[in-house]
Structures are given as C-alpha cells and as structure tokens.
Amino acid sequence: MARTSLSVARLPVDPLGIIGLLALVALWWGLSQFHFLSRLALPPPAGVAAAITQNFFSSSYLANYHLGYGGLAGNLAYTISNVVVALAVSCVVGVALGFASARVELFRAFADPIMLTAGTIPILVTAPFFLIWFGTSRSAQIALLILFDVTIVYLFAQRAAANLDPTYVAAGRTLGAGPMRIVSDVYLKGALPEVFGGIRIALAGAWGLEAFSELLGAPKGVGRVIQAMAAEMDSQMVFAAIMTLAAVAVAFDVAIGGAFDFITRWRRRARL
Amino acid sequence: MAEVELRNVGQFFRRSGGALVEAVADVSLVIRSHEFVCLIGPSGCGKTTLLQLVAGLTPASQGQISVDGAAIAGPSPERGLVFQRDSVFPWMRTIDNVSYGLKCRGVEKTKRIEIARQYLRQVGLGDVERSWPRELSGGMLKRVAVATVFANSPRVLLMDEPFAALDYVTKLQLHQLLLTLWEQHRPTVLFVTHDVDEAMLLADRIVVMKEGRVVDDRKITLARRRTVESLALPEAVAHKEVLLRHLGLGELVQDRTAPL
Amino acid sequence: MKRTTAHRLTSFGVLVVLAALWQLASILMPYESVPGEPMIPGWQILVTRTFLSLADYWQGGLGVPSVAQGGPRTYAGAALAVLSNSWDTSLRLFTGLTLGVAVGLVAGLAVSWSKWSRRIVALPAQIIRTFPMLALIPMFQLWFGATFLGMALFVAFAVGVIFFTGTVNAVGNVSDIHVDYARTQGASRIQIYRSVILPAMFPELRSSILLSLGTAWTAVIAAEFLGAQTGLGQIIVFAQYFGYVGRMFLVALFLLFYAAITYALFERASRRLTEWMPRELATPDRYGAP
Numbered sequence: 001m002a003r004t005s006l007s008v009a010r011l012p013v014d015p016l017g018i019i020g021l022l023a024l025v026a027l028w029w030g031l032s033q034f035h036f037l038s039r040l041a042l043p044p045p046a047g048v049a050a051a052i053t054q055n056f057f058s059s060s061y062l063a064n065y066h067l068g069y070g071g072l073a074g075n076l077a078y079t080i081s082n083v084v085v086a087l088a089v090s091c092v093v094g095v096a097l098g099f100a101s102a103r104v105e106l107f108r109a110f111a112d113p114i115m116l117t118a119g120t121i122p123i124l125v126t127a128p129f130f131l132i133w134f135g136t137s138r139s140a141q142i143a144l145l146i147l148f149d150v151t152i153v154y155l156f157a158q159r160a161a162a163n164l165d166p167t168y169v170a171a172g173r174t175l176g177a178g179p180m181r182i183v184s185d186v187y188l189k190g191a192l193p194e195v196f197g198g199i200r201i202a203l204a205g206a207w208g209l210e211a212f213s214e215l216l217g218a219p220k221g222v223g224r225v226i227q228a229m230a231a232e233m234d235s236q237m238v239f240a241a242i243m244t245l246a247a248v249a250v251a252f253d254v255a256i257g258g259a260f261d262f263i264t265r266w267r268r269r270a271r272l
Numbered sequence: 273m274a275e276v277e278l279r280n281v282g283q284f285f286r287r288s289g290g291a292l293v294e295a296v297a298d299v300s301l302v303i304r305s306h307e308f309v310c311l312i313g314p315s316g317c318g319k320t321t322l323l324q325l326v327a328g329l330t331p332a333s334q335g336q337i338s339v340d341g342a343a344i345a346g347p348s349p350e351r352g353l354v355f356q357r358d359s360v361f362p363w364m365r366t367i368d369n370v371s372y373g374l375k376c377r378g379v380e381k382t383k384r385i386e387i388a389r390q391y392l393r394q395v396g397l398g399d400v401e402r403s404w405p406r407e408l409s410g411g412m413l414k415r416v417a418v419a420t421v422f423a424n425s426p427r428v429l430l431m432d433e434p435f436a437a438l439d440y441v442t443k444l445q446l447h448q449l450l451l452t453l454w455e456q457h458r459p460t461v462l463f464v465t466h467d468v469d470e471a472m473l474l475a476d477r478i479v480v481m482k483e484g485r486v487v488d489d490r491k492i493t494l495a496r497r498r499t500v501e502s503l504a505l506p507e508a509v510a511h512k513e514v515l516l517r518h519l520g521l522g523e524l525v526q527d528r529t530a531p532l
Numbered sequence: 533m534k535r536t537t538a539h540r541l542t543s544f545g546v547l548v549v550l551a552a553l554w555q556l557a558s559i560l561m562p563y564e565s566v567p568g569e570p571m572i573p574g575w576q577i578l579v580t581r582t583f584l585s586l587a588d589y590w591q592g593g594l595g596v597p598s599v600a601q602g603g604p605r606t607y608a609g610a611a612l613a614v615l616s617n618s619w620d621t622s623l624r625l626f627t628g629l630t631l632g633v634a635v636g637l638v639a640g641l642a643v644s645w646s647k648w649s650r651r652i653v654a655l656p657a658q659i660i661r662t663f664p665m666l667a668l669i670p671m672f673q674l675w676f677g678a679t680f681l682g683m684a685l686f687v688a689f690a691v692g693v694i695f696f697t698g699t700v701n702a703v704g705n706v707s708d709i710h711v712d713y714a715r716t717q718g719a720s721r722i723q724i725y726r727s728v729i730l731p732a733m734f735p736e737l738r739s740s741i742l743l744s745l746g747t748a749w750t751a752v753i754a755a756e757f758l759g760a761q762t763g764l765g766q767i768i769v770f771a772q773y774f775g776y777v778g779r780m781f782l783v784a785l786f787l788l789f790y791a792a793i794t795y796a797l798f799e800r801a802s803r804r805l806t807e808w809m810p811r812e813l814a815t816p817d818r819y820g821a822p
Contacts, residue, residue, distance in 0.1 A: 017655025230670030
C-alpha cells in the first residue's frame, strides 16, 4: 500500500512534495484574493515576502515600537538565543537526571512522579508565574522553556538508558572500560538516537512556546513583534514575523535531523 | 474444480541503481484442477513473486494468468493466500478473523459464525474462538490462517512458505492437517517452499524455479498419505536427489551422473 | 499489580512532599508581591482567603449577588465562579478538540486514499508540524475577535494540524501484509479502511490523540491569556496584572486537575480499544505538547 518507487525515495526531497508546498502557497494566495476576507486580515504571500525583505536586517518601522533597529533579524536573534540556551541547559540537566533515574531506583521513585506530571501538564500555565517572579526579562522565557525541554529530554534519556541492551555494558566492562568510559562510550552513544528524538520534539514545541511567552511580556523578540504589529492591525507584518520564525524552526529541524543522521550513521536504518 | 493457467508471465522491477531486474521471466504453466503443486527454488528465484501474481496482489508486467479460462483481475477470495509472516489481524478475535472473508462477501452474521466455528473446530482450535491473537502461539496462528482461507471455500489455495517459521513438530502436524482439509475440499494448490522434504511429502507435482524461470517440472506419483517408508523408496530418493542438485546441494548426492 | 500500587503510593507521596515544600517556602520567604498579597501564599491562606476572593469573578445570579454589584465575598460565590469559568473553558476546549479531531482525521484519511496524494502532502505536513502554532493566536483574534468562535477555532486548528499529520503517518505505517491479507479475502477499499486501516493505525494514533489533548489545553489557555472575558486562563492573567499570586496558583491547580482528568479518561477509554494489543505496545507516548 505504502510503497513509493525506489528511484524517487533516493532523492532528498520528493518532487511531489514540492508540488504540495507550492499548492499550499497557491491556496494561501487564492484565499487572500477573496474580498470577504479583507486584504488586511489575510495578506497575500507577495506582500508578506516584501515585508520580510524590507524589514529583515534593519527596520526603522519596528524601531518605532521599541523593537530595536535590528529589524526582524535582531528580534529573531533574541528568540533563537533563548531557545538555544534553554535547550542546551535542558540537555545537560535532562540527560544527567534521565540516566541517573534509569540506574538508581530510589532516585527514579522520586523524580518520575514530578517529571511525568510536569510532562503532561500544559506548561503554558506557569508562564504568568515566571512573569511575576522574573519580570518581563529574558529569564522568564528561558525558565519556561527549560521547564518544558527538561521533562522531554529527561524522559527520552531515561527510556534510552533503560532500553539499552545490558550486553553492551557487560562487553565494555570485560574489555576493561571503567565507569566513566561506560557512561561516555556506551550509555551516551547508545542512547543518542533516542535522546536526539527527544531533542527534536522539544525543539519543535519550543518555538511556539517562546513566541507566546514573548507575547505575554518580553523586551524584544519575534513574539513581541507579533504582539506589537497585531495591536496595529498590521497583519502583513504579523505574518512576516510568523513566517520567518517558522522558517527558522524548519531550518533547525532539518539541521538537527541531518546532524542526527550523521552522528548515528552506525545505525541500521529501515528502508521505507 | 479450477484449472490455473499461466501464459508467458513475466514480472520486472527497477532496482535502486536503475537496472531492470526480471523477477519472473516468461513462465508458462498449467495447473490442473485439484492438483497439489509445490513450487521450489533457491531464495530470490522469483517463486514468491510468481505466487503474488497468481494471487492478483500485483499485476503481471507481461503475459496472462487465468483461472478456468477467465483472466484474473486483482485479488479474490476464490484464490485464498496463506502468508509466511503472521497475517492474522491482531485487533480481531479468532472467530472474527476466520469469518472476515465471509463478512466481506456479506454473509449474514449467524451463518458466517457457524461456518467459521466449524473450520476452527476442524483445525483443532474450537476452544479459543474468543481469544485475541496475541494469546495464541505461532502454530495456533497458522491454524487460524488456514481455517480462514478454507472458510472462504477457495477454488485455488496459494501458500507462500506458510510453515517456514514453525518448529519441526508443529510443522509436521500442520502438514497432516493441510492434507486432511485438502482431501475434503480438493482446492487446486500452489504451495511455495524451499524445503525439499516438505515438497516430497505434499506434492502431486514439483515445479523448480531458478532465476525467474521454470527449470524442472516433475510428477510425484507416490501413493498418498506418504509415510517415512514411502519417502525412502528408490523413486522418492531419485526425485529428491535431482531437487537437491537443482538447489546447488550436489555434494549431498551420491549419484551425480543422472541428467537433471 | 503490586508494582503499580507501589508506584501510585510514591507518586502520592511525592505530591505531598511538594505541597509541604510549598508550605515551607511560604514560611521561609514571606515576601509580598503587592501589599497584603504574599508572593508564596501558604495553604491556610489559599483555601480560605484566596479561594473566597475568587468570588470576585462571579457575574451574579442564582441568588448569589456578584461582588462588583456590592455583594459580599461568599464561598458559594467563589464556588459558582470556579464552576462557571471552568464550564466556559471546557466548552471552548471540547468544541475545538472535537472539531479538530474530526476534520484532521477525515482529511488525513482522505489524503491517504491514494499514494499520490499522500506523497503530495508529506512535505507540507512535515513543515507544518514544526510550525509555531501558538504565534498565530493574534491572527485568530484579528479575524474573529476575542469570541467563543475564535477561541474554539484556534483550538480546532492546532489540534486539526496535529491530527492530520498523525493520521497520514499512521496510515502510511500500517503493515502491508494485513492489507494484502484482507484483499485476498475479497475486502473492498471501504472495508479495508474500516476493518484494517482504522484498527491497525490506532496504536500509533494514540500518541497523536494524547498530543492533541495537551495541545488543546495549551491552545485554550493561550487563547484565554490573550483577551478573553471569562475562563480560567483569563482569571490567571487578570490576577497576574495585579500581582495576586495566590489566585493564579489556585486557578492553575484547577486547570492542572482538569487536564489530569482528561488524560485519565482517555487512558481508560483507550485501554478498552486496544485490548487486542500485546501489553508492551499498549503504553503510548504522551509527551511533547507545550
């Protein structure tokens, strides 16, 4: 049922997928032409593209709204740096806690209920608390993201370490690997594919969360641009901000996917 | 009942490199009604592909396949197929699995349950009709699959190495079960296997394939319900020797001079 | 069974410990966000004064006058406020969730009908999955205003996208052998969809359903944070403007409690639908919703 022809599967991108993407843009363009949706509400793709190019590297228009002279790029940099910093912190903390919980039963008994609860609740609920505790600063957004990222990375790291075939650990030990080597060469490398899966999921959710927490209150960032422009009813700029953020999210996803394939190129891959 | 005819059947596909591969090449074969034919050959010889063509799961690139003179068009319950891997639906209870084909044909519920029950009893699974497949062993799942095809009263029965993954004893038990059902219902059978002993035990006729072509076709006239003794008769041994040599196992054969 | 009981006891124990830690923090850090409002209100304040103050959000009626009209703060008023705002939030949530699931599922199945259409949507679907949905809320407000329709549609949109991509993926991963088996038994296309594709894709779809639940909660909270007239999310943001940490905390607890209930209900329902599965497959992923 699901067989695609082999020659196509070898290309990095399915040409039919490109057609699908173009169709999506065409649909957007078509909808923006209808008059019952005023041009103000759904800007046409070309207008959004123009807004992006005009305001990308510097923008006195955005500067009017206290969003700096760096244009979309400057605000994007703020958003990206928050997402990346939060993810980096979460990887270290999440992997360490996840591995520890897979090895130490007592630690797991305590950590699991907290992490599993935190993993299922709508984390967004905590955003206003961080605003009160940290004010409208970078810390409020980063704290929210860390809370979100850590629970996911923790869970994937734990599962990866728990699922790792104990034969590998035994083999490493008989070959003379000490505890540090076992962690770095067996657990870390063996668990990498699954941890990467978690990182990818965390990252995909983080962009929207970051943008939204900026909407609630932040010095700058893409979310702030969206908020300020929405207040001005400038839907073209709102879309411009959303689209650049979406492009960044996709680019990160592709990059992470590529890095993942490279680092774990030893894996046997299922041919689809 | 049903005569299966293959005329100049061929099947090609393109490899990832772009090279054209002939999985089945110009196969012509007539399988008479009620005949039990085993299709044997080394792995990759095209026997499974040929079976899929007869089942109608993939259309042939070339040639024609007909049953009783009518060209086949796609899969049909009159050509029942037993797969090598477990095909039993894990989300349906045993009885619902066995009656599924009847349900597809719109047989009324009490009627189809009655038929399914009868076949389940015949394969020795009368007591697990409400079980989930996950609660059954590999051998039991195969019995369910066999009961399912027979419940559809197929005119042609296609089997794709159905017992390859089973343990020795279970496999021999299922052979006897299959022969019993075949003697009762007499479908025309095309049975793919790579096991020479299995073929010798079951077949009226053994067709050997190599690299997509039929290279041998021999009648096995040994009396039915073959036994350890009858399979040790010189006639049986002679067949077996040729078959082993076809599979490239000539070193197991003493008399290597007889023509293939 | 023993293991799960022990597990539940530990979970409960950890919750108690967390509650105690909160209490301890409230004693050790007696700061105030605004005069008279402790930054970390202890439980003795939360269940009395804070809960009573929720009566402010009761619009009046049922014989309990609203505080804005000069009525006193009563426990009845507070309870009514919680109930009516919970009702508003859940109505937005479930309307959006139902709509999103229905549209996403039907569209996903329709696209999966042919392998061509499935290939056409594969790439856009992959891109849309990483799309920062939450950033779209201001657009929904521009289009629909801060109305019930706008919020429900936003939830439906976020859920629908997840469900659509999840459905397309799940159908693509249904094992060929089961489809072939049904075909050799004479099943029609429709019958294959009903009796093979739908049940076979459900295990994989379950993680999409859980993700949708989480997304729906996040979406409804997000929509209420940004300018709703009622609802639990609106109370939180409103309280935050005035620094009422206690109210925020209490209402957030209600939200978490409701979210937990929806998860538990789904687990229970899905356990019955997946009775046929080997146990190790029967525990899905529920993580990843922001």
